Structures are given as structure tokens and as C-alpha cells.
Amino acid sequence: MSICIVVPMKSPHRAKQRLSQDLSPVQRQALAIQLFRHTLSFLRSYFSDLDTLVVSDSEEVLATAREYNCLTLQQDGPSGLNPAVQDAAHWVSQRDYNGMLVLPGDLALLNVADITQLLNEASAHDAVLAIADDGGTNALLVQPADSLCFSYGHNSALKHQQECVRRGLSFKALNLPRLALDIDQLKDLQQAEEASSEALQGWNYA
Numbered sequence: 724m725s726i727c728i729v730v731p732m733k734s735p736h737r738a739k740q741r742l743s744q745d746l747s748p749v750q751r752q753a754l755a756i757q758l759f760r761h762t763l764s765f766l767r768s769y770f771s772d773l774d775t776l777v778v779s780d781s782e783e784v785l786a787t788a789r790e791y792n793c794l795t796l797q798q799d800g801p802s803g804l805n806p807a808v809q810d811a812a813h814w815v816s817q818r819d820y821n822g823m824l825v826l827p828g829d830l831a832l833l834n835v836a837d838i839t840q841l842l843n844e845a846s847a848h849d850a851v852l853a854i855a856d857d858g859g860t861n862a863l864l865v866q867p868a869d870s871l872c873f874s875y876g877h878n879s880a881l882k883h884q885q886e887c888v889r890r891g892l893s894f895k896a897l898n899l900p901r902l903a904l905d906i907d908q909l910k911d912l913q914q915a916e917e918a919s920s921e922a923l924q925g926w927n928y929a
Contacts, residue, residue: 732781739754755829762830816868844895853902
């Protein structure tokens, strides 16, 4: 099995807008960069046998990705998460991979056991997803990479499952509490800190 890990990442200057009532623009940018760097460091440390592709319309993001020996893809078309993942799916499908695992660049509680479980489920299913607390999709493994039309956004976990049914793909939806946490509100930051998030070490929003 050859899976490419795909990390879509917007410019840090536009990240974490839902925290705008609690954090300054500088704080939000710093948070986004720290979470992104932690994600790449985590993947390099524990899943270096798999290629990681970072897709972004930000040269700053792509330059950071290259520091971690990641493959990079410049997003030149429409902005947004769905076009970015679709671009990555096309890129992956044109190369020698069985599929891709899409991970956000801002998960605060990444851990080896959860990612390993996602990868292991790929031997029995065409698609595997981790459901976010808000009904979104915080991890999505799909093979082949371009076999789905991606629907990130509100209630995307259900939409991705419905798309699998429509296309005749076998799938499994996982409830993984650590991967389910999105950092979109101040309480999410506090929850991650209470869980001793390595991604937030040294970062202070107070």
C-alpha cells in the first residue's frame, strides 16, 4: 500500500478567523504557524516512510513545508479547501500512489495510534474518515485519490459518507476523540492545553 499524506494549508494570515473575537491577528497567525509546523514535524518523526504533500496558495506555507522535506503543490486555481484537496487528488492520482490521506495542518492532538488506525483500515475499505466534533472531516483516506468529490465544510463527514455510497465505495467512519478536536474557539484551545497538547507547547494566548 502506497499512501501519500496530503496537508492542505491556507496562508497563516487568513487562518483561524473564527478566533478573531479572542485572539489578535498576530496571535492567530502565530497559532496557525505553530500548529502547521508541529504537524509536519510529527509526520516526519513518525511517518517518514510515507510521502507528505503540502498544497497551498501561499508561498510562505510551501517554503515552510520544504524545510521539512515535504513535497509541495502550488494552488493556482480557485481558493478554498475543496479546490485544494481536489488539486492534490489529481496530483496524487497521476503518480505511483494507491491513494491519499488528507490531514488538516492544524490538529492539536495528533497521535501515532490514531493515524496508524486510519492507515490500517485502508486495507479493508476504499475510504476511511475521522469525524470532527462539529460534524466535519478531520481526516480522510481515499483510494484511489480522485475517487471522491470533496465536500469539506458544514456537516462534511455525512456528505463524504453519502458520496461514498453514491459512488459504490466501501467506507468506515471513525470517532477518534483526539482527532475530533478543531481549534476554532477559545474553549478548544483550553481543551487542547488541558490534554497536554504537544502542538501548543511554548505558545501562550493570554
